[in-house]
Amino acid sequence: MIWLGNVLVSPGEGGVYGERTLDGYRVWDPYRSKLAALYTLGGGVELTPEMRVLYLGAANGTTVSHVADYVETVYAVEFAPRPMQDLLEVARRRRNIVPIMADAGRPEEYAPFMEAVDLVYQDVAQPNQVEIAERNLVFLKPGGHLILMLKTRSVDVRRDPAEVLAEARAGLEKHLDIADVRWLEPYHQDHAAIVCSRR
Amino acid sequence: MLQRYWFGDVDEEGCRAAGTDPAALAERAAALRTGMDSFVPIDWEVARDCGVARTREEYVDLLRSVCTALARKKIAQSYQGRDVELLQMVRMLDELDNVINLLQERAAEWYQVTNPSFSRKYRSLPAKKMLGIIRKGARGGLSDVADEIERLAGTRTRLMREVSARADEVMPNTSALIGGLVAARLLSRAGGLPALARMPGSTIQVLGSERALFSHLRGGTPPPKHGIIFQHRRVHNAPREVRGRVARVLAAKLAIAARLDYYRGEAVPEFLKDAQARIDEVGVAA
Helix, strand or coil: CEEECCEEEEECCCCCCCCCEECCEEECCCCCCHHHHHHHCCCCCCCCCCCEEEEECCCCCHHHHHHHHHCCEEEEEECCHHHHHHHHHHHHHCCCEEEEECCCCCHHHCHHHCECEEEEEECCCCCCHHHHHHHHHHHEEEEEEEEEEEEHHHHCCCCCHHHHHHHHHHHHHCCEEEEEEEECCCCCCCEEEEEEEEC | CCEEECCEEEECCEEEECCCCHHHHHHHHHCCCCCCCCCCCECHHHHHHCCCCCCHHHHHHHHHHHHHHHHHHHHHHHCCCHHHHHHHHHHHHHHHHHHHHHHHHHHHHHHHHHCCCCCHHHHCCCHHHHHHHHHHHCCHHHHHHHHHHHHHHHHHHHHHHHHHHHHHHHCHHHHHHHCHHHHHHHHHHHCCHHHHHCCCHHHHHHCCCHHHHHHHHCCCCCCCCCCHHHHCHHHHCCCHHHHHHHHHHHHHHHHHHHHHHHHCCCCCHHHHHHHHHHHHHHHHCC
16 A cells, blocks of 8 residues: 555546545545545555455445556446446546446346456445355455445444444354454444455 | 356357457346356456457456446436436425525515515515515515526426426326325435335335434434325324324325336226225224
8 A cells, every 4th residue: 555644545547536636646535435444544455456356336436446546457346327427437547447337236247247356345335235245255266355344324223333243243254254343433433344354 | 167258158168259349248248147156257368268358458448348338228227217307306396495495585684674664574474475575675686586586486386397297107106196296205215216116105104204213213202103295185184193194004005006106107096096095084083
């Protein structure tokens, strides 16, 4: 990861979503991007130039664009038509983003396009986030990583976020080794990042 | 084991490429069905040996154009439904209401300063009448603003008729039960006809009162009896004691109506007759 002082940045052509630039680098704001928050808090998986990444819940492609600055190829999956339009625009200008319009919970929809990846990054607002992650493990290389951004409020607003996290952990532990779990305070409320690696 | 990928089919024998035309590949890929149990991720080098691309860049480029073409097609499809525009229409209508109210209040404040005899008595007049007085009395910028508000109000009225008409067409059953405008608002809250059709009656009942609902779920406060459907006369005219019941029954019937609208797309007179009778009965039976 590239740091200028204590500001996280990524190399690449700017002007994707009005982000600031610093010395020709694009500033990656932890208050906007949960992945940036994770890196700023000292966690996460180092992104390297030969990595292939499956990004679930790509939305408008803001975080996707930063990831694409670091890695070789990003498979960006998004389901909703409105953000997909923005994502297509981002993908038009970055030649290593493969935009896929499909439901992350139904990997069979996009499996014919997928190669094995080194990192699965998931940020979807669905109650069955853990289940979705499990279904996508087929694409993950052994030794590869999963970063799950657990939106506890999407799972169940009524329950205590800590309880939701404990449950998600237990679910993931069945298939993966958990390397790191942390809350994204103060950048994002009630969001936890779970970093796992595949045996 | 045969693997069907976007660029062709691969098995032990070798690989059969499906050409390099993005549009044709997209069409073929859209029809592919994959079983996840036997799925093996793509090895791009197989695609290269297959003659799809010479380099990794070429491979990703082609894959990108195929996926982009596919995504564009899917986006176009999802915007095709008649309900998608209705959604925007009703949101614009509600926004116009907000804007007109704001402008009107501001205009009244202004006019009050220029004309001391314009007291609180006038402020409580119906908005339309008040605006008329301002238009007559005011000069310069304020009168221009008043004219503009008047024009906006006209736009709003026309748009409202359009919304009702479109709602009658897109969701005939729901509109028949609760009126085109309220039906359209339900649609807007749900985010589309497919979403509304999949909602249980209990959700439809409290659509639009999310704040009260979640404050109830978090604990403490009483649950909301009604959201948007309160705007229907049967609910807001019902005696207080039975309002909750009327709302519940109406919402249950609306859930059925929305499904009929989505899956059948035409008015079903038998259903409507029974539903109306049932809703009327609840309102009286108190």
